[in-house]
Amino acid sequence: MAAAKDPKGASVTPLTIGGVRTLVIDLPLEGFELPDTLTESEREVVRLLAQGLSNEDIAEARGRSARTIANQLASVYRKCGVYSRTELLAKLAGTDVAGA
Amino acid sequence: MERGRLLDVLDATYALGADPETWQATVVAQVEKAFTDNDGVLSFRYRLDGGLPQLTSRVFGDPRFMAVPDEGHGSVDMKSIFRAYTMPSHAEPTTLFHANPVTGEPPADLVRMWARYGVRDMLGIYATRSGGENMTVGVALPRSTTPEVRAVDWRTRRYQWGAIARHLENALTVRDQLERGVVADFDALGRGDFAPHVAAERTALVEAARQVEHHRDEAHAGSLESLDVWSRLLQGRWSIVRHQRHGGRMRYLAIENPAGDTLRALTDSEREVVVRAAAGQPNKVMAAELDLHLSTVCNLLASGLRKLGLERRTHLPMLQTLLSQTR
Numbered sequence: 001m002a003a004a005k006d007p008k009g010a011s012v013t014p015l016t017i018g019g020v021r022t023l024v025i026d027l028p029l030e031g032f033e034l035p036d037t038l039t040e041s042e043r044e045v046v047r048l049l050a051q052g053l054s055n056e057d058i059a060e061a062r063g064r065s066a067r068t069i070a071n072q073l074a075s076v077y078r079k080c081g082v083y084s085r086t087e088l089l090a091k092l093a094g095t096d097v098a099g100a
Numbered sequence: 101m102e103r104g105r106l107l108d109v110l111d112a113t114y115a116l117g118a119d120p121e122t123w124q125a126t127v128v129a130q131v132e133k134a135f136t137d138n139d140g141v142l143s144f145r146y147r148l149d150g151g152l153p154q155l156t157s158r159v160f161g162d163p164r165f166m167a168v169p170d171e172g173h174g175s176v177d178m179k180s181i182f183r184a185y186t187m188p189s190h191a192e193p194t195t196l197f198h199a200n201p202v203t204g205e206p207p208a209d210l211v212r213m214w215a216r217y218g219v220r221d222m223l224g225i226y227a228t229r230s231g232g233e234n235m236t237v238g239v240a241l242p243r244s245t246t247p248e249v250r251a252v253d254w255r256t257r258r259y260q261w262g263a264i265a266r267h268l269e270n271a272l273t274v275r276d277q278l279e280r281g282v283v284a285d286f287d288a289l290g291r292g293d294f295a296p297h298v299a300a301e302r303t304a305l306v307e308a309a310r311q312v313e314h315h316r317d318e319a320h321a322g323s324l325e326s327l328d329v330w331s332r333l334l335q336g337r338w339s340i341v342r343h344q345r346h347g348g349r350m351r352y353l354a355i356e357n358p359a360g361d362t363l364r365a366l367t368d369s370e371r372e373v374v375v376r377a378a379a380g381q382p383n384k385v386m387a388a389e390l391d392l393h394l395s396t397v398c399n400l401l402a403s404g405l406r407k408l409g410l411e412r413r414t415h416l417p418m419l420q421t422l423l424s425q426t427r
Contacts, residue, residue, distance in 0.1 A: 051350040090380030093417035
């Protein structure tokens with residue numbers, strides 16, 4: 001298998017379609033370092049958030065209302081010490097060092 | 101050969117029920133499945149116009165459905181199909197035509213013209229309903245445009261034609277095989293199934309298709325080692341053309357832009373803002389640190405994301421980490 005993989009199960013697979021070079025990029029689902037204080041449903045919400053979903057999308061996937069998701073996320077931010085979803089994702093992805 | 105994928109889609113077409121919405125949902129599900137099962141090679145990803153499901157299903161649709169009276173989806177989505185297939189005047193490999201509603205044949209003068217210019221076959225045949233009367237519309241593709249045709253401008257979806265033409269060739273091959281060896285019974289509403297005696301043959305075809313290996317580019321894979329995709333995304337050398345959720349995770353499809361194409365390159369300030377957004381910095385903070393107006397930051401970020409092919413900033417952090425690691 002010629003895919004470049006990282007430990008978290010993400011992958012980047014090169015394919016050529018009609019003479020055009022393409023990459024199929026799969027984002028990781030697991031392996032984020034989260035505080036122990038997070039509840040199981042909060043972790044699940046973070047997993048979905050890491051896929052770049054909106055609150056509405058997450059609500060649909062979880063069978064909860066968007067308001068519930070927002071509340072759970074607010075609690076996640078508090079526990080992780082961040083102020084926004086992008087900041088949380090940057091922290092999970094490890095891109096936050098240089099910036100904020 | 102992409103026969104496996106094509107048969108997947110053809111199967112969905114054969115499952116046509118009385119309810120167009122159900123049928124459409126089936127096709128969409130099949131397309132998604134084909135996308136998943138085949139590592140994303142089924143490349144009709146142009147949700148840009150919101151035309152994806154219709155586009156795909158009809159490309160591989162069986163021409164025997166062309167005379168099926170179509171109440172629902174045809175008239176609604178024909179515009180997006182046409183937009184996707186209609187080329188700008190400088191290329192014009194397609195011809196839209198009003199076909200004979202009974203036989204589905206194109207007008208005779210068009211056929212004569214195609215004979216002169218070497219049109220290979222019709223790309224697709226669409227039934228629609230316009231002003232109360234049934235009308236069959238087709239798209240033709242000249243031989244000269246297969247299999248590697250390219251349009252001139254990014255905005256005209258330069259890559260679409262190569263892929264469509266290639267899949268089309270395969271679709272036509274499969275269709276020929278099906279028509280030669282397989283008989284299906286349909287009632288007046290287009291409902292029906294394969295006759296029992298051909299079911300085995302179809303199964304064999306599908307099985308043969310499953311065994312076809314997918315095209316994985318080893319040379320390309322080797323070059324990935326030396327490729328910092330994230331930097332190249334920012335430079336406009338690569339673009340993300342599609343993202344979708346499947347199996348609970350997010351999958352992106354990126355393509356390489358031709359050398360010398362600067363349309364998708366981020367400007368220095370767009371780049372600065374995108375990198376800061378990837379680091380989780382809020383727009384307000386960027387505005388203060390870069391001494392820009394807040395609305396300028398918003399605009400820079402929006403244009404940066406658009407060039408990258410992303411919808412929202414939350415895609416950035418994970419992509420940056422993952423794609424920087426492919427270096």
